Amino acid sequence: MPMMPLEGVSLHFEESGAGTPVLLLHGLGSSGQDWELVAPRLAAHHRVIIPDVRGHGRSGKPPGPYGVPLFARDIAALCDRLGLERVHVVGLSMGGMMGFQLAVERPELVRSLTVVNSGPDMVPRTMRMKLLFATRLLILKLLGPKTLARLIAPKLFPKPEHAELRARVEASIGANDPDAYQRATRGLVGWSVLDRLKDITCPVLVLASDHDYTPLSAKRAYVDLLRDARLHVIHDSGHASPGDQPVHIFEAVRGFLLELEDAAQGARSAG
Numbered sequence: 001m002p003m004m005p006l007e008g009v010s011l012h013f014e015e016s017g018a019g020t021p022v023l024l025l026h027g028l029g030s031s032g033q034d035w036e037l038v039a040p041r042l043a044a045h046h047r048v049i050i051p052d053v054r055g056h057g058r059s060g061k062p063p064g065p066y067g068v069p070l071f072a073r074d075i076a077a078l079c080d081r082l083g084l085e086r087v088h089v090v091g092l093s094m095g096g097m098m099g100f101q102l103a104v105e106r107p108e109l110v111r112s113l114t115v116v117n118s119g120p121d122m123v124p125r126t127m128r129m130k131l132l133f134a135t136r137l138l139i140l141k142l143l144g145p146k147t148l149a150r151l152i153a154p155k156l157f158p159k160p161e162h163a164e165l166r167a168r169v170e171a172s173i174g175a176n177d178p179d180a181y182q183r184a185t186r187g188l189v190g191w192s193v194l195d196r197l198k199d200i201t202c203p204v205l206v207l208a209s210d211h212d213y214t215p216l217s218a219k220r221a222y223v224d225l226l227r228d229a230r231l232h233v234i235h236d237s238g239h240a241s242p243g244d245q246p247v248h249i250f251e252a253v254r255g256f257l258l259e260l261e262d263a264a265q266g267a268r269s270a271g
Helices: 039-043 068-081 094-105 127-142 145-156 160-174 178-188 194-199 216-223 246-270
Strands: 003-006 009-016 021-025 047-051 087-092 110-116 204-209 229-234
Touching: 003 068, 009 039, 009 068, 021 039, 021 068, 021 094, 039 047, 039 246, 047 068, 068 094, 068 178, 087 094, 087 246, 094 110, 094 178, 094 194, 110 246, 127 145, 127 178, 145 160, 204 216, 204 246, 216 229, 229 246
Parallel strands: 021 047, 021 087, 087 110, 110 204, 204 229
Antiparallel strands: 003 009, 009 047
16 A cells, blocks of 8 residues: 655555556545556556545545645655656546646646546536535535435446446545545635646647536637647546546547657657
8 A cells, every 4th residue: 555755645546557657636536446447458558656636535634725736736746756757647527637737837747638527627607516516515514425425426327237336436435534525625616727728738638528517518618728639529428437438548548648659759760
């Protein structure tokens, strides 16, 4: 059980494989287990590092306000301690937000960015979004993570054949420390790097599920603001695509990374 002591927190992380480093970042209220169906496939080709973010999973849960910038600083510090200099960052949901934060704050660290069902801001601009956040926080405060997990699981994995995936979600989200989960949720509201997308120079792959919470049009809108980005649709999938479409996620990520590595090899050969 690797634990890395950092300033103010210790992060749990898993590591496997060898080669070009790939960092897999999980979603809100979850852990590195988000990637358990994808990581072994990637580890056949890459060095894969999967941390639990501050306040989540087996990592430390120190007091104080949480938020995407703090989570990203922790992850950057972990990479520095591991001696990682150029990392392919892959993030699901909140993990994608951390990826965006790393790309603008530590561009020299991020070799490429893959964003899965996420975006560069979490500003509730509609009454629906405001009610969604308020309702989630109220459920967490009054009823706790186990009740929230039972409500979320069927939305993430609605099909009859998803019973095992629903059970995993209920166990994972239900095991959260209530206070840490509330602070992490509050810390997402209002976060944005939308006005800094023009500064992101690394290649970006946006993976968008056709049944995600936000429409494909929202992803296309921010893809158009990035210098070097492409959109790839994951069909017949909801918000937690690494669970219901792990092979598709792997193939999309692996193809993207292979293309970048071939291009780098070609440039070195030409030079």
